[in-house]
Amino acid sequence: MIDVDDLPADLQVLLTNDQAGPLLLHSAERKQTYLTGHSEYQTKTLDAEYRRDLAKHLAIHEPANYYPEGYYDRGEEIENTWTASSRQLYQNWLNLIVNKEKNYDRQEITL
Numbered sequence: 001m002i003d004v005d006d007l008p009a010d011l012q013v014l015l016t017n018d019q020a021g022p023l024l025l026h027s028a029e030r031k032q033t034y035l036t037g038h039s040e041y042q043t044k045t046l047d048a049e050y051r052r053d054l055a056k057h058l059a060i061h062e063p064a065n066y067y068p069e070g071y072y073d074r075g076e077e078i079e080n081t082w083t084a085s086s087r088q089l090y091q092n093w094l095n096l097i098v099n100k101e102k103n104y105d106r107q108e109i110t111l
Contacts, residue, residue: 039086
């Protein structure tokens with residue numbers, strides 16, 4: 001998790017979560033926006049990374065809210081609950097950029 005105290009002074013946290021930490025950050029000075037996490041992951045990507053790190057005997061915690069109850073015992077499938085939200089996030093972001101270019105004064109909207 002990103003330590004907020006280690007962030008550059010000009011970086012503003014726009015969206016955060018108690019478990020994951022800062023998710024969306026912005027620097028007006030640099031005109032840059034940062035999105036953390038991996039919402040682009042396929043359904044089993046995190047599972048593969050977790051198992052890889054376990055095999056390396058790294059000190060790692062099981063991903064929270066990822067494996068369904070009974071995943072190991074009954075062989076249940078991981079439910080991908082994030083793809084639609086991820087696509088919508090990126091689509092909204094692209095729409096904002098396109099609309100900013102076409103319809104708005106550059107000083108009115110900040111990303």
